[in-house]
Amino acid sequence: xxxxxxxxxxxxxxxxxxKYGKLSESIADITTQASVAAIESAGIxxxxxxxxxxxxxFGVADKQVHIGPVLMSRLGIPDRPSLTIESACGSGSVxxxxxxxxxxxxxxxxxxxxGVEKVTHTGTEWTTTYFAYCSDFxxxxxxxxxxxxxxxxxxxxxxxxxxxxxxDFAKVAVKNHDNGYxxxxxxxxxxxxxxxxxxxxxxxxxxxxxxxxxxxxGASSVVLCSEKFAKEHGGDYIEVIGSGxxxxxxxxxxxxxxxxxxxxxxxxxxxxxxAGLTPKDIDxxxxxxxxxxxxxxxxxxxxxxxxxxxxxxVREDRTKLNSxxxxxxxxxxxxxxxxxxxxxxxxxVEVYDQLTGKAGERSVKDAKIGxxxxxxxxxASCAVHIFQSx
Amino acid sequence: xxxEEQVIENAKQGKLLTHKCTNCGYxxxxxxxxxxxxxxxxxxxVLLEGSGTVATYTIITVxxxxxxxxxxxxxxxxxxxNSDLRISGFMGGIKTPEDLPVGTKAKITGFDERGxxxxxx
Numbered sequence: 001x002x003x004x005x006x007x008x009x010x011x012x013x014x015x016x017x018x019k020y021g022k023l024s025e026s027i028a029d030i031t032t033q034a035s036v037a038a039i040e041s042a043g044i045x046x047x048x049x050x051x052x053x054x055x056x057x058f059g060v061a062d063k064q065v066h067i068g069p070v071l072m073s074r075l076g077i078p079d080r081p082s083l084t085i086e087s088a089c090g091s092g093s094v095x096x097x098x099x100x101x102x103x104x105x106x107x108x109x110x111x112x113x114x115g116v117e118k119v120t121h122t123g124t125e126w127t128t129t130y131f132a133y134c135s136d137f138x139x140x141x142x143x144x145x146x147x148x149x150x151x152x153x154x155x156x157x158x159x160x161x162x163x164x165x166x167x168d169f170a171k172v173a174v175k176n177h178d179n180g181y182x183x184x185x186x187x188x189x190x191x192x193x194x195x196x197x198x199x200x201x202x203x204x205x206x207x208x209x210x211x212x213x214x215x216x217x218g219a220s221s222v223v224l225c226s227e228k229f230a231k232e233h234g235g236d237y238i239e240v241i242g243s244g245x246x247x248x249x250x251x252x253x254x255x256x257x258x259x260x261x262x263x264x265x266x267x268x269x270x271x272x273x274x275a276g277l278t279p280k281d282i283d284x285x286x287x288x289x290x291x292x293x294x295x296x297x298x299x300x301x302x303x304x305x306x307x308x309x310x311x312x313x314v315r316e317d318r319t320k321l322n323s324x325x326x327x328x329x330x331x332x333x334x335x336x337x338x339x340x341x342x343x344x345x346x347x348x349v350e351v352y353d354q355l356t357g358k359a360g361e362r363s364v365k366d367a368k369i370g371x372x373x374x375x376x377x378x379x380a381s382c383a384v385h386i387f388q389s390x
Numbered sequence: 391x392x393x394e395e396q397v398i399e400n401a402k403q404g405k406l407l408t409h410k411c412t413n414c415g416y417x418x419x420x421x422x423x424x425x426x427x428x429x430x431x432x433x434x435x436v437l438l439e440g441s442g443t444v445a446t447y448t449i450i451t452v453x454x455x456x457x458x459x460x461x462x463x464x465x466x467x468x469x470x471x472n473s474d475l476r477i478s479g480f481m482g483g484i485k486t487p488e489d490l491p492v493g494t495k496a497k498i499t500g501f502d503e504r505g506x507x508x509x510x511x
Binding site: 124125126128129132138139140141142143144145146148149150152153154155156157160201202203204205206207251252253254258 | 394397419421445446447448449450451452453454455456457458460463465467476477478479480486487492504505506
């Protein structure tokens with residue numbers, strides 16, 4: 001079992017994000033802003049940070065790759081190592097996992113994991129194009145598949161296989177915008193209706209503009225540390241109690257079922273087992289809702305609902321804030337935004353805020369256990385983490 | 391020729407090059423280098439007719455660079471006849487879902503700057 005030889009319990013001691021949206025600052029600037037916010041939130045000095053894990057996909061679009069040393073130089077700790085990790089839209093959670101593993105193994109007692117993306121200045125056509133490079137390009141991107149197109153193909157399969165309508169998918173967007181409306185960091189802090197979704201322009205049938213998360217700029221950062229470090233440095237912290245990773249065939253065509261993402265099932269089963277929990281124990285979850293169909297599939301693959309029943313749960317409002325299980329209290333990728341390298345870390349920021357009583361109006365009542373689920377591409381890579389309040 | 395080049399040359403003839411595991415018989419797309427089922431490396435080439443039925447698809451109106459001039463077009467996942475394999479490709483001339491119900495018969499017809507080309511039969 002994964003946890004058998006670990007020497008340290010791992011905690012999240014601080015968290016911070018920039019606002020998500022169209023940002024004017026450079027990628028280096030926003031990386032630093034989020035990292036400083038996380039370090040200050042933890043109540044520590046940068047010199048306590050022994051290394052950094054940076055998640056980023058398209059640094060080249062803002063003329064800055066190898067962001068780690070730039071960040072460490074700005075933090076006054078240029079001698080400390082850094083590592084940049086790319087796993088498409090799942091980069092943040094994969095980076096978090098690597099940071100987690102390094103604390104758990106006892107290599108370091110305190111690290112930061114910072115995720116960042118800066119792409120909106122390239123425009124819709126080029127952002128769409130860059131994102132398509134995250135597919136299995138020989139089979140998908142090369143044939144004109146966009147990311148909305150790949151998830152639309154999953155949505156078409158779901159509509160064909162199960163009792164679902166496009167209006168049902170729209171309800172996912174409405175719910176996440178209701179949550180994001182309460183999140184001051186959200187890219188799209190506004191409420192929408194089912195009618196707004198249905199009347200928005202088609203991007204890739206059956207998905208319409210408001211079924212899709214926005215392209216966003218933004219950065220998020222968390223401080224990870226050993227339990228001993230957390231206790232010595234005071235402040236609010238939460239504990240990481242489950243961690244799992246999985247993979248799926250890179251192209252949709254290779255999946256046994258077109259409406260199931262295998263990596264989610266693999267990663268979540270590992271995380272539940274490590275935590276000694278079942279899906280019923282989870283109070284709220286930040287899941288990868290890059291498109292409305294994705295959230296439905298996620299909630300099934302994570303075990304919250306039976307396959308084909310996720311859409312029924314949406315119809316019955318069982319995933320709204322403070323209902324059966326609060327899904328995406330932050331607003332999710334759909335409303336909070338999706339700066340792809342930052343998203344997986346941003347989810348941990350939300351869990352930290354929720355479990356330390358800092359989530360304001362969007363607080364999940366009496367929440368003790370939170371889960372993050374973040375994947376790359378159409379779920380070709382995935383990481384799931386489970387956290388508990390202390 | 392590399393494997394991808396061989397896939398392309400066969401697609402231009404309307405065929406799909408596949409790899410059959412010489413150990414367990416499992417059939418893969420030819421970009422597989424090791425068997426998904428038994429892990430062995432030996433394959434024999436099997437050339438399939440590129441015909442099948444539409445398993446799922448989307449009609450793209452917001453396209454990646456290079457594809458704007460083709461919109462709207464379909465990206466199709468085709469389930470091949472007489473095997474469990476699926477293959478993806480580009481299908482032009484599709485404007486609404488009524489043009490392409492899931493289950494429609496279709497076939498690989500070529501390869502060009504739009505990748506593997508698929509047309510309704």
